[in-house]
Amino acid sequence: MSALKSSIIETFGFSESEFNSIQDFFVPIEIKKGDHFLKQGQYVRHLGFVENGILREFLYTNGKEVTKWFSSSGYFAVDLSGFLFGQKSKVNYQALSDVSLLALSKDNYDKIADKVQRWNILEKMFLTKCFSVLENRVISHLSMNAEERYNQLFDINPELFNQVPLNYLASMLGMTPETLSRIRNKRS
């Protein structure tokens, strides 16, 4: 079983046979470095699963560019609420390297319920997990300083630090690139 397939199974909680029944819903897409998978203001027509490479999720707000997340291998890439509500995206997804991903269209997403009996339960669990991740992120900002947030991310996901430009990482952590650089310096 491919790593990507097992990460989709994991993300949604499918059994292998459940996944096999909707396998064809996932369409491979290649994105060149620098190109966008999704742009702020466009309708969110696909949910992507990254197989190789990294996408950066970012948006413009309050006159700033803010990096919100990185989708690397095994992660999904989508403006979730835009996708589910059929609305326009609030964010951009841009490829930081050549990226290959599997795309699930909104139309096919809505057909999963016909193929997978438990889909209502699985979808609910999926959404709840997404909610929980954000909850923890809010709590991090309420209870930790820049260095603690850096350490937390580094402990959980050290690979990220040699895969993406540090100025984007700084933005995602809510600090300037200079501050991140100094924290790194301190640790080494």
Next chain:
Amino acid sequence: MSALKSSIIETFGFSESEFNSIQDFFVPIEIKKGDHFLKQGQYVRHLGFVENGILREFLYTNGKEVTKWFSSSGYFAVDLSGFLFGQKSKVNYQALSDVSLLALSKDNYDKIADKVQRWNILEKMFLTKCFSVLENRVISHLSMNAEERYNQLFDINPELFNQVPLNYLASMLGMTPETLSRIRNKRS
């Protein structure tokens, strides 16, 4: 129609008749000022809708007490992921004043699907909205300073500022009470 009933209808997107069919699932509870509706570590057995008074959601983490949210009239009170997954609560809900609320037990929550045809859709929309609120909160911390976060909250929910102790509000905004006090001072 009572304000509380219409806020439940609004929260979940029920029609009035859909709500009527599950009306009995909601059980009134009174909580005395200072008492807890939910404690960190307890199983989350109920989802509460506040009718009167205010509850404070808070938790202990990294050696600090962090206020995460206030549930005032019309809002719900629950550790959502704990409730949906049948897990223990990560947070406390304490009454800042005498509170009356309607409680929906997990058992009854799971029975809504039998009574309301569209429940799967409505529940999904409800979860997506919750997700979206947290998304915006994360973005606030990535793109705004203390004063901007204060102003944003004040513009959206000014009543909060004369209903809850400001030191708790400061914590929810991710700043110290002194900083909040000085920002307030500046504005007046």
Next chain:
DNA sequence: TCGATTTTTTGATATTTGTCAAGCCAATAA
């Protein structure tokens, strides 16, 4: 490979925010 561009670091300095201590005010209980 070289030059150009981007990313990262470093230093100096400014600003924001936190900490600590004290005082004030208002609500509340004895």
Next chain:
DNA sequence: TTATTGGCTTGACAAATATCAAAAAATCGA
């Protein structure tokens, strides 16, 4: 009523973080 408590503010100072400018390092394209 007074005394007490909790909540809020204020001031002085310290620490964290941002800003700006420049240099160094890494990356990329021709």
